[in-house]
Amino acid sequence: MSDINANGGMTEAGPVEAGFGDYVALLKPRVMSLVVFTALVGLLVAPVHVHPFVAFTSVLFIALGAGASGALNMWWDADIDQVMRRTKGRPIPAGLVQPGEALGLGLALSGLSVMMLSLAANIMAGALLAFTIFFYAVVYSMWLKRSTPQNIVIGGAAGAFPPMVGWVAATGSVxxxxxxxxxxxxxxxxxxxxxxxxxxxxxxxxxxxxxxxxxxxxxxxxxxxxxxxxxxxxxxxxxxxxxxxxxxxxxxxxxxxxxxxxxxxxxxxxxxxxxxxxxxxxxxxxxxxxxxxxxxxxxxxxxxxxxxxxxxxxx
Amino acid sequence: MAFKPEHEIYKRRFGRNLGLGLVLAGFVALVFGLTVVKVTNGDPMQGFDHVVRPEMTPAPQPGGNG
CATH class of the missing domain: 1.20.120 (Four Helix Bundle (Hemerythrin (Met), subunit A))
Structure with missing residues (x-):
């Protein structure tokens, strides 16, 4: 992304198209790595044996659900991401990805991850993942983040769900x-x-x-x-x-x-x-x-x- | 006469298409693997092959017409 400049994804040579990595960046890979770890622990410490392939698939789709909520967050927060030093290099403020694309990707991956986790593990895990995505995208990003200084306290629940989803994927209950x-x-x-x-x-x-x-x-x-x-x-x-x-x-x-x-x-x-x-x-x-x-x-x-x-x- | 050097945009597009292709192939492999695991670890399955199997016919109810 070295050719990003302040012209909204334009260089002197013409418009810059987003690469594959820019769409991956929408999913917040660093947050996903934490989700993978905690969800995997939640799944592995459960007192139920889970087939390794089912465990792998479950964790993958929990991470994908987290990535989807990250894309929805980037779509909603594009205006403030542009202002903050830490976030202005993200694909939307850099002009590489259109906000509508991030919304589409977020919604599509949300549906896919919930459906696939329900099929791979169980419906309860899928429902809990859907609630987690809703909590992060709607309750935290759209509602709390800009309205209360307690945003972090309640919004922190979104990050706390993955080990619980992992546990439910293995056992079927909380x-x-x-x-x-x-x-x-x-x-x-x-x-x-x-x-x-x-x-x-x-x-x-x-x-x-x-x-x-x-x-x-x-x-x-x-x-x-x-x-x-x-x-x-x-x-x-x-x-x-x-x-x-x-x-x-x-x-x-x-x-x-x-x-x-x-x-x-x-x-x-x-x-x-x-x-x-x-x-x-x-x-x-x-x-x-x-x-x-x-x-x-x-x-x-x-x-x-x-x-x-x-x-x-x-x- | 030399061809014009390929614009950077095509390289990006190629990378994007290749990435998406690999993701889709991975997804297909994942669904296939999941299906194999679910089928081989689940309850024994019976295939219906259009052959009459008397043992599967419900027993006649006492006092009924069948």
């Missing part, structure tokens, strides 16, 4: 374990995004997105990060006492929660002058740690499930 995996991501999302918003504030302000940092200031955001991190801890630890947890998970979770709490505490103690002086070093390190936090929690679930056949994982 259980306590699936709810706790959901809760882990749901409670993790606000401190994760708010620590990002602390050092990306100017961009959200320019786009008019009511992030907490913009509407209530950074002091309130710092308070919120600490409170939500404290609330996250019992949710993360509780999963350790269910059938998907075990001593390994509990040990990993205790360490990670201690680290996250320590990071949230450090963010809370700082004021703006100190943060600006060191280029938001603490906020950036906590943001990076939060990614590791989630990855290792789900990794620990997987380790417990993988060790079970040898009589080691679980309680």
């Amino acid at each position: 259980s306590l374990e699936a709810c706790l995996m959901f809760l882990l991501i749901f409670m993790w999302t606000p401190p994760h995004f708010w620590s990002l918003a602390l050092f990306m504030n100017s961009d959200y302000e320019k786009a008019g997105v009511p992030m907490l940092t913009v509407t209530h200031g950074k002091r309130v955001t710092r308070n919120h990060i600490l409170v939500y991190t404290i609330a996250l801890v019992p949710c993360a630890l509780a999963a350790g006492f269910t059938s998907i947890g075990g001593p390994i998970y509990l040990a990993v979770s205790a360490l990670l929660n201690a680290g996250f709490l320590w990071g949230a505490w450090r963010i809370w103690r700082r004021d703006e002058a100190v943060a600006e002086a060191d280029g938001y070093a603490t906020e950036k390190s906590v943001f990076k740690f939060s990614i590791l936090y989630l990855f290792l929690h789900f990794g620990a679930f997987l380790a417990e499930a993988a060790l079970k056949p040898w009589g080691m994982g679980g309680w």
